[in-house]
Structures are given as structure tokens and as C-alpha cells.
Amino acid sequence: MNYTRRKLLKDSVLFGAALGASSVLGKAVSALDLSSLSGKRMTFASWGGAFQDAERNAWFTPFAKAAGVTLSEDTDPSNAKIIAMVKAGNVTWDVCDVGLEQAFSVGEQGYLEPLDYGVIDTTGFPKAFVTKYGIGNITWSTVLAYREDVIKGDKPSSVADIWDIKRFPGKRTLRDYPLDNLPWALMAAGLKKEEIYPLTEEKLATAFAKLDEIKNDVVWWTGGAQPAQLLSTNEVALAQVWNGRLGNLIDAGIPVAIQWEGAQMQADAWAVPKNAPNKEVAMAFIAWASQTTNNARISAEIAYGPVNKDAIPLASGKYASLLPTTHFDKQLICDFNYWGPNFTKVLERWQEWRLS
């Protein structure tokens, strides 16, 4: 990247001032023109419930209005379903809300369209959330939550304290997933946030060794509602949990505190299935929804943050204390450009470690 940029700078000096600085330093993004989309259709697929309502209100309906596009929607765009749809040659979805860690391998296997970064302006986006087949749309975070009534006195000061069995005895719950645990294990092993990614072979070995230390004290969860339930029934005192799941617990009067220090900020992403029937509408939508003012809209609808850093100051204050973007600097940013090509391999190693 640096090399290319330097080379381009040199070229621009050599060949004169014809090349404007902006087109040299950034990728050339053509201005977004929605007028050509009028009368077309677009189908989006997301995860239903309050989340899909929020996405519809924040993005899909306003976009459809602005572009004159007819909208339809569906639910549950799991990778397995996207693959099945593309394999069957019957793709009905144009835009899907997906997890970023697997978008790369799904895309490389030929089930996703590469995103058109000639249309999508990524200015303001953390690089970790901009990948070949997916770009972040909302941020959420995997945080440490603990029972304030059980953990008295000394409080956990970082996610690494999950490893401190002496100060915080009893069972803890972690997600049965490498993406959340390996970075935390490395922090517990003394690495700084900025030293975590990329996870080299050596770091992976360190992380698994660190996880061995607490293996017998862990209850593993797979569904997002489980850690909240385990906290509420006092099954565990400490939990690794998605920040969006804690509002209900706190509302129910369960004394739970959140530690954001070392929490890992992650993003859901937009992706376009291969051979989507309205691909150009999908790309225009993603470009539109990624624009600073539009990206900020989501936080008025649900307690998730925008991805575009420039959108953070514009986000609604309605859920401010719950938004991961409010605690931006305390968190580790999940590097999806690392996970993309490495996820499957690490997941397999994770399964073997966990089951052995």
C-alpha cells in the first residue's frame, strides 16, 4: 500500500500536476448517483425482529424513497443459506447482513460478489471493517459483564481479569468461538491491544496455552441469550457477552456491570450474494448507507453504533451509554482482514482444542 502510494506520488511529480492530490492519495470514488435506479427492485435479508425493524427504518426505507426503488425483504441470511441459494442458481437476495469473519471464505468460494469500491466511499471506516466481500454496517462489542453483588470489593479492570481465578473464583462463561477468545487470551498473556493482530503461529500457541489455564472453569455458550441467562441465574459471576444483550438484564434489575476495557469491537457487514438479481442497486445502496450521515442513522433505532468514525459524533444520544462507539478507545478492533483468510483454519484448531 505504502509502496504504491509512494510510487504514485513519484509518478505524479514526474508527469506534472495533472493528477490531483485527492485522486492520487485516495481511491477514486465516483459521486453517488441514485437517479438511474428509479423503478428498479431490491431485496434485502437480515436477522428479523427488532434488529431488522431498525435497519429498515434507518436505511432501507429511506434509501428506497430516495432512489425510487421497490423494496422486498427476507430473513436469516446465514452463510449456509446464501451458499445453497447460489448453488441452486436461484438467488433472490440483493443485500444481506452477514458476519465479517466468514465473508472472505464464502466470497472466495464464489458465493459473494466482490464489493465495488469504485462506488463505495470508505473514508472514515476503520480498515479492519473494510474487506473484499463485506463492509461494516453496525458496530457491536463483545464485553466482559459481571455480577456486582457476587464480585465484591475488587472489580475486574479489563477483560484479562477473566483469567484471574484467585481474585474472581467460580465459573465464567465464554463463547464457544475462537474470534472472541484468542485475542482476550493474548491480552491476559500481557500483550497490548495494538499487538494482538495479526495472530501469528506463535501468538496462537500462547493464546491456547493461556486458555488451558481456565479451561475447567468455563461454561461455553453458543447462543447470544445464554450468557445473559447464566448471569441472571447466578450460574456464573463473569461472562463474555455481546453488549446488546445486557440492556434487558439491567432493565430486569439484575446487578450487572460492564467492563469495556479490552472488549472487542466487531461489525456486521453488507454483502451481496453472487449473481444477485439487482447487483447495481445493491452496490449503490451499500455506498449510500456507508455515507457518514446515513451510517449514523442506525443508532437512533437500536443500541448499535455506526462503523464510519466520522459518523460517531452524528449518532443519536438515545442509547449513548450502551453504544460501543461511546467507548471506542478502550476497545480492541477486531481485524477482519486477518480473520478473512485465516478463520476456517483457526476455527478447526479451536474445535480440536475445545473438544480434547
Add this chain to the structure above:
Amino acid sequence: MMDASVYDLNVVELRRLQRREQRIQMNFLVPCLLFLILFFFVPLAMFLSKAFFDPRFTTAYFEKAFTQPLYLNTLIKTLKLSLTTTIVSVVLAYPVAFVITQASGKLKTAILITILIPFWTNILVRMFAWLAILGRDGVINSNLVSMGLIDEPLPLLYNYFSVVLGMTHYMLPFMILPIYSVMAAIPTNLTDAAANLGAPPFRAFLRVFLPLSLPGVGAGCLLVFILSLGFYITPALVGGPKETMFAQIIEIQIDQMLNWGFAAALSTILLVLTIALYLVYEKLLGIDRIYGKEDRQ
């Protein structure tokens, strides 16, 4: 008034008519068979073929399944858990089935309803009920602690014990009902005859009743063991990592690893193993006995 010609039919003619009737009866099976073929066998074959073709013929998936210890270990664990569940179920179910055959009227209805209500309750609901009963703050632990019998809550969840308990709870009706149906068909006068010939009650039970009830035990064990092999929800909700079962491994391959070829290979292994166990069982015990058709000519 009967048609006189009926009496004129000879044996050959009668056989012919019987065969015709059988052929007509077979036609009743056609819709069900078509349904099974279209919606079960064809998709199953399509899925399992992925284990062998990727898209060209490959044995890589099976090599992986048999060379990486994780998969065979999980299979062995699955067999162990299924066997334990079967044994615990049969030990608990046999006396219950016996009591049902002896009971009459309201008591019998009451027992049967007690068995059937959980049978009709969704498995997820039942597993969440166990979470509420066995948890650290659950019914058992909170009572034991408040009675001062223990200081620290017992670890009743997320282990071998809770998985066997949850699976047995689910499986009991599958064990009780076949045993009961066989026991109910044993004529009571056989044990009476044994008593009459001087056998004390226990010996009459051991020599007469127990052997006659065994086909029911066989059917129940087969049903419970095979159903247990494919268990998924119970170990996922009330088990720990050590109780991970084969179906969970298959799910991980489909949903997380997106490796459908390997998932198909693992499914094939489980299916072949199940069929093999069924055949061995039939060889040893005879499936006809299980279905109560002993008097076949």
C-alpha cells in the same frame, strides 16, 4: 344369504385371490412410499453424495474423519453416552412398565398420563426445566444449602451426569411403552400356572414373566440407543465440552466450517454405524421377535 360359489373355490383359487388382495393392499403403500422417496431418500442421497464427490470422486473427507482422533473420539463418546442412557432407561423403565400392567383403572391411567405428558412436551422446554432444577441457584441446590446439608452448591450441570439425566428423561417413554405393550400381552394365567406348579413368586417372575417380556426390552433398547446416537439439543444445553456428541460435530461442519463435504462424510459414518448396529441386533435377537411376530411359519 351367502353366495354358493364361495364354497366351490378350491385351494388354488383361494391362494390366487389372497395374492390379488395383497397386491391391492400394496397399492395403499404407494403414496407414502413416493413421499419418502421424493422428500427423504432423494435429498438424503444428494447430501450424502457430497462426501464422495467434490465435485470429482474423493476419499479425502473420510481420510480426515478416520485419521484425526477428534472425530473417532467423539463417536466413541457418543456411543458411550447412548449406551449409558439405554442402560439407565431400561433399569428405570422395566419396573414402571410392570406396575402399569398390574395396576388397574384410575391408577393405570394416572401413570400413563404421567409418562405421556412429558412425552408431548417440547424437548427445549424440558431442557430449560432441567437448567432451572439443576442450576447453582436451582431448586435442588438452593434447598440443600438452605437446609444446611451442603455449603457450596453441587456441580449438577454441564457434565456427564446432567446429559445422561436429560437424555434418560427424554427417552423413558420410548422405553416404557414398548416394554409395557409386550408385558400387557403376556397371559396372566402363565404365572398362575407356574405358581400352581410350586414356583415361588420370584422364580415364577424370573423363569416365566421375564423371558416373555424380553422382546419389549429389546425393542425399547434398540429404539432408545438409536435415537440417542443422534442427540443434539441435550448435550448442547446441559452438557460441557466433554459431552459433545457426534451430531454437534456435524452441525459445526455445516454451519460454521461450511464444509458440507466433510459434514456429509461424518453423517455417512453415523448412518452406516446405526444401520450396522441394527443389523447386528437383528442377527442376535431377531427383529421379528421385537415386533411380536414369533409365530411366523
